[in-house]
Amino acid sequence: MTTDQAQLHQQLIDRMMIGGSLRTEPWRRAAAAVPRHEFLRGGYFRRVAGPQFHSAWEPVHAGDPDWLDGCYADESLVTQIAGTIVPEDIRGPITREPTSSSTLPSLVLRMLEDLQVEDGHKVLEIGTGTGYSTALLCARLGDEFVTSIEYDPWVASQARAALGHLEMYPTLVTGDGLLGDGAGAPYDRVIATCGVRTVPAAWVEQTRPGGLILATVGGWLGSSELARLTVHQDGTASGSLLGGGVNFMLARPHTPPPLGLLPDLEDGKERETAVGADVLNNWGARFVAQLAVPNAQRLTLERDGRTEDVLVDVDTGSWAAVYSEGGGRWLVRQGGPEPLWDAVEERFGQWCAAGAPAVEEFTISVGPEGQSIGW
Numbered sequence: 234m235t236t237d238q239a240q241l242h243q244q245l246i247d248r249m250m251i252g253g254s255l256r257t258e259p260w261r262r263a264a265a266a267v268p269r270h271e272f273l274r275g276g277y278f279r280r281v282a283g284p285q286f287h288s289a290w291e292p293v294h295a296g297d298p299d300w301l302d303g304c305y306a307d308e309s310l311v312t313q314i315a316g317t318i319v320p321e322d323i324r325g326p327i328t329r330e331p332t333s334s335s336t337l338p339s340l341v342l343r344m345l346e347d348l349q350v351e352d353g354h355k356v357l358e359i360g361t362g363t364g365y366s367t368a369l370l371c372a373r374l375g376d377e378f379v380t381s382i383e384y385d386p387w388v389a390s391q392a393r394a395a396l397g398h399l400e401m402y403p404t405l406v407t408g409d410g411l412l413g414d415g416a417g418a419p420y421d422r423v424i425a426t427c428g429v430r431t432v433p434a435a436w437v438e439q440t441r442p443g444g445l446i447l448a449t450v451g452g453w454l455g456s457s458e459l460a461r462l463t464v465h466q467d468g469t470a471s472g473s474l475l476g477g478g479v480n481f482m483l484a485r486p487h488t489p490p491p492l493g494l495l496p497d498l499e500d501g502k503e504r505e506t507a508v509g510a511d512v513l514n515n516w517g518a519r520f521v522a523q524l525a526v527p528n529a530q531r532l533t534l535e536r537d538g539r540t541e542d543v544l545v546d547v548d549t550g551s552w553a554a555v556y557s558e559g560g561g562r563w564l565v566r567q568g569g570p571e572p573l574w575d576a577v578e579e580r581f582g583q584w585c586a587a588g589a590p591a592v593e594e595f596t597i598s599v600g601p602e603g604q605s606i607g608w
């Protein structure tokens with residue numbers, strides 16, 4: 234097992250270096266010092282074919298024949314489902330949403346490289362998860378420079394145990410990472426391994442001027458991008474999106490509310506639209522649409538023999554149902570106080586008129602008026 238493990242570990246490092254996610258010697262040393270399987274001793278879940286539109290997950294337990302290979306595969310491994318269920322709880326498949334995972338190592342290392350840390354930097358991590366990325370930070374900077382916050386007490390306790398097993402003792406906080414860690418501020422770097430809809434003001438306040446915040450900014454239409462912001466003397470922060478279509482589970486307080494009872498989708502005004510619902514299937518275009526209607530959720534319904542893409546804002550009750558008439562003709566029916574598809578059309582039109590810039594050309598700023606993303 235030791236030889237296998239060492240070989241698998243080295244192969245993973247080699248692949249990350251060849252792939253360009255692991256780019257510098259200090260992070261190569263850190264990656265070599267942290268065995269990922271130590272953070273997955275509780276097992277993980279593997280995706281299996283499930284009912285339409287849902288993923289099913291089956292447990293892989295430590296000691297199962299392919300457990301170790303999975304630990305060193307460059308894949309995200311789900312470690313908790315529905316906020317409480319862990320691999321040892323079940324034997325067969327389950328179809329609920331993942332709530333904690335070990336992120337794929339190449340993304341973890343890419344982000345740590347993108348964080349541009351230097352010796353002596355104090356780092357705040359949001360989303361300890363298994364503790365794997367926390368361990369990499371400890372190996373790179375030293376335990377005393379690392380604070381990590383995990384929302385879920387059980388997940389946090391498992392991470393603490395795994396880190397302790399490797400004799401790593403960073404500051405571990407259990408709580409809502411969106412509030413940051415005022416006690417340890419100011420930080421040189423803040424990194425989030427859960428997604429956010431908006432970069433919290435607390436992170437900006439707790440980062441020293443010139444410091445960096447690295448976080449995945451996403452939303453309820455399911456598109457997200459990695460953003461890196463520099464904090465300024467005046468207490469604002471600005472930066473750009475780094476691209477690559479990075480996707481993380483949203484921070485728990487940022488997850489969407491239940492859809493509940495749908496509004497009456499017959500009771501609306503119908504018209505033709507030049508922007509078809511197919512734009513929502515493109516990651517970049519969907520990101521733009523999400524900026525226009527940040528509180529909308531999407532569902533797909535089969536109605537009257539056709540497929541309708543429906544956006545619903547459960548707070549306001551606004552909705553839009555978009556469907557194809559064939560031959561490139563699209564219709565939209567909208568109801569509620571805010572015409573959601575009008576907003577999507579407007580923002581999408583502006584983006585197209587600007588030449589549909591790539592997300593790497595987008596800028597992001599956070600200030601007293603909140604967050605703004607544009608191009």
Ligand SMILES: C[S@@+](CC[C@H](N)C(=O)[O-])C[C@H]1O[C@@H](n2cnc3c(N)ncnc32)[C@H](O)[C@@H]1O
Nearest residue numbers: 333335360362363366383384410426427484485
């Ligand atoms: C993708 S996992 C983290 C992966 C982890 N860094 C690793 O290497 O294993 C995201 C984690 O963020 C946690 N999380 C979600 N919302 C949070 C919040 N508001 N504050 C702190 N942690 C949060 C989840 O419980 C989950 O464990």
